[in-house]
Each structure stands twice: as C-alpha cells, then as structure tokens.
Amino acid sequence: xxxxxxxxxxxxxxxxxxxxxxxxxxxxxxxxxxxxxxxxxxxxxxxxxxxxxxxxxxxxxxxxxxxxxxxxxxxxxxxxxxxxxxxxxxxxxxxxxxxxxxxxxxxxxxxxxxxxxxxxxxxxxxxxxxxxxxxxxxxxxxxxxxxxxxxxxxxxxxxxxxxxx
Numbered sequence: 268x269x270x271x272x273x274x275x276x277x278x279x280x281x282x283x284x285x286x287x288x289x290x291x292x293x294x295x296x297x298x299x300x301x302x303x304x305x306x307x308x309x310x311x312x313x314x315x316x317x318x319x320x321x322x323x324x325x326x327x328x329x330x331x332x333x334x335x336x337x338x339x340x341x342x343x344x345x346x347x348x349x350x351x352x353x354x355x356x357x358x359x360x361x362x363x364x365x366x367x368x369x370x371x372x373x374x375x376x377x378x379x380x381x382x383x384x385x386x387x388x389x390x391x392x393x394x395x396x397x398x399x400x401x402x403x404x405x406x407x408x409x410x411x412x413x414x415x416x417x418x419x420x421x422x423x424x425x426x427x428x429x430x431x432x
Contacts, residue, residue, distance in 0.1 A: 270358050273429055277355040277409075280427050284416045285388045289395060291323055297398065298324030300415050310411065312402035315339040318387070318395055319347065331402045339399040342384030344377050346397040354382030354409040383408030385416070406432055 286293065294316045301314045311330025316323050327336065342353045349356060357380050360367065365380045367373040382405030387396040398416075400408045410429060417424040 274355055274358045276429050277352050280413055281352055283422060284420055285390050287390055289387055289389050294323035297415060297419055302326045312400050313339050315399040317343060317397055335401040338401040341377060341379040342399045343397045346384040346386050350386055350394040353384035354405060356380060357382055381405050385412045
C-alpha cells in the first residue's frame with residue numbers, strides 16, 4: 268500500500284505546486300534556494316532548471332559529479348514526455364532495472380526511471396519545463412525539490428511531504 272500512497276501524494280504535490288507565472292527570475296529564485304539548502308546541508312547535488320526551449324539555472328555543488336549532470340538530463344527528458352514527476356513514474360512503472368518498458372520506445376541512454384525530476388506547471392498553461400536534482404537517493408532528490416517549491420509557493424511542506432521511507 269505504501270507505493271499507492273506515494274503515488275497519490277506525489278500526484279497531490281504535482282496538482283498543488285503550480286506557479287501563477289514562471290520566468291527567469293522565478294527559476295533563479297528557486298535554483299538559488301535549492302543551492303543554499305544544498306550548501307547548508309552539504310548535499311552533493313546538481314540542480315538543473317529548464318524550460319522546454321532553454322536552460323535557466325544550473326548549479327553543481329561540492330561532491331556532485333558529471334554523472335549527476337547526465338542523470339539530471341535523463342530525468343528532464345522523462346518529465347518532458349510524461350509531464351509527471353519522475354519519482355511518481357518510478358512507482359507507476361515499477362521496473363527495478365530503471366528502464367522504461369520496450370513498448371514505450373525510450374532509449375535508456377536518454378531516459379531513466381529515477382526520482383528527482385519535477386514538472387514546472389503554470390496555472391492555465393500546463394507543464395512548461397522541469398526542475399531536476401541529482402546526487403542523493405531518489406526519494407531525497409524528489410523531497411528537496413518539493414520542500415523548496417512549498418517554501419516558494421507558500422504551502423505547508425509537512426502537509427505535502429512524503430512520509431518517511
């Protein structure tokens with residue numbers, strides 16, 4: 268039942284964490300908040316915020332690697348196709364090899380089932396981009412994004428957070 272509960276909570280997060288507007292200043296504010304949190308907590312992550320047409324924010328924190336950049340890219344690609352959180356898809360697809368089913372036609376070089384990609388949704392428009400974090404266990408990658416979005420959008424993080432694993 269924990270998987271079904273996580274899927275429902277993540278869908279709730281996606282429905283709630285919607286921006287009235289999202290622009291370069293918003294991306295910088297969120298990226299900077301993520302970076303400050305990562306520095307304070309010594310999180311070895313990469314932060315990558317992009318609209319579909321261009322990158323808006325990127326930071327690589329101490330301890331992160333080029334591999335994290337590649338994982339963030341692959342997570343971005345997944346959000347672009349499904350318009351869902353990658354951690355939600357991890358649960359929905361339930362594939363231990365981290366690849367999509369062959370029928371989905373997604374090359375594992377460019378797509379991965381791993382938490383840490385979250386859709387940027389604008390009210391009245393829809394999904395316009397993605398926030399990707401890589402470097403922590405996937406549940407934590409997801410959680411750091413959600414916590415930052417809750418702070419930015421004025422939501423009670425405790426009410427939207429996933430339960431402890």
